[in-house]
Amino acid sequence: QVQLVQSGSEVKKPGASVKVSCKASADTFPSYGISWVRQAPGQGLEWMGWIRVYVGDTYYAQKFQGRVTVTTDTSTTTAFMELRSLRSDDTAVYYCATMTSVVTYAFEMWGQGTMVTVSS
Amino acid sequence: EIVLTQSPGTLSLSPGERATLSCRASQSVRNSYLAWYQQKPGQAPRLLIYGASSRATGIPDRFSGSGSGTDFTLTISRLEPEDFAVYYCQQYGSSPRTFGQGTKVEIK
Numbered sequence A: 001q002v003q004l005v006q007s008g009s010e011v012k013k014p015g016a017s018v019k020v021s022c023k024a025s026a027d028t029f030p031s032y033g034i035s036w037v038r039q040a041p042g043q044g045l046e047w048m049g050w051i052r053v054y055v056g057d058t059y060y061a062q063k064f065q066g067r068v069t070v071t072t073d074t075s076t077t078t079a080f081m082e083l084r085s086l087r088s089d090d091t092a093v094y095y096c097a098t099m100t101s102v103v104t105y106a107f108e109m110w111g112q113g114t115m116v117t118v119s120s
Numbered sequence B: 001e002i003v004l005t006q007s008p009g010t011l012s013l014s015p016g017e018r019a020t021l022s023c024r025a026s027q028s029v030r031n032s033y034l035a036w037y038q039q040k041p042g043q044a045p046r047l048l049i050y051g052a053s054s055r056a057t058g059i060p061d062r063f064s065g066s067g068s069g070t071d072f073t074l075t076i077s078r079l080e081p082e083d084f085a086v087y088y089c090q091q092y093g094s095s096p097r098t099f100g101q102g103t104k105v106e107i108k
Helices: none
Strands: A004-006 A010-012 A018-024 A033-039 A046-052 A058-060 A068-073 A078-083 A092-099 A107-110 A114-118 B004-007 B010-013 B019-025 B034-039 B046-050 B063-068 B071-076 B086-091 B103-107
Touching: A004 A092, A010 A018, A018 A092, A018 A114, A033 A068, A046 A068, A046 A078, A046 A092, A058 A068, A078 A092, A107 B046, B004 B086, B010 B019, B019 B034, B019 B086, B019 B103, B034 B063, B046 B063, B071 B086
Parallel strands: A010 A114, B010 B103
Antiparallel strands: A004 A018, A018 A078, A033 A046, A033 A092, A046 A058, A068 A078, A092 A107, A092 A114, B004 B019, B019 B071, B034 B046, B034 B086, B063 B071, B086 B103
16 A cells, blocks of 8 residues: 655744655555645644646645645655745644545545644 | 534543544535544544545444535444544535544543
8 A cells, every 4th residue: 555755844934934745655656636734733634735646736725825835746756745934823744645536535545744843 | 615513522432332423514515525534643644434434445344424415424333442532524525625623532
């Protein structure tokens, strides 16, 4: 089964940017799409956006429009999420998750999460 | 945006008991594209149910999902010690994909 391995934790200052990576273990992306979800400390899950892997079109939650960019590199089976103009309330664990037709595009496999701390 | 409201917020039960979790949507969920996830402390969520009632690979049959339209239910027929966790519903039939606020199932 495909595994997703995310990059390590990050500490950023307010106003900076962060780019989180998510590498799929398979030789090719087995997914239709990759979504990004975040979870602030002690809070629930918040969907940020997704990318259709082999087409490249992206869809973002309005809350993050203009501040987030999701990309993929199919040659390395890696997805990326960049969040700009960081604020303290962006402190959260960020997850990537696969979307496949097998499970009608629910979020089947998840990365282990990347902690991003925004602090001056 | 579809708002999902889960109830109760916390469910206190003993191992072996039946758990019934509710998820109500502010508008109809297209194609019953409603999923349930389990999350334990320090872990990523795990997909349990998709399409409102289909179990994901490897999920025990004590977990079942039902419902359509705006009302959905996750039932755990007999709680095992490893089932005590937080459960989230999610609709993925329309954008933005949204999650409920979660139900914590704790040991009584």
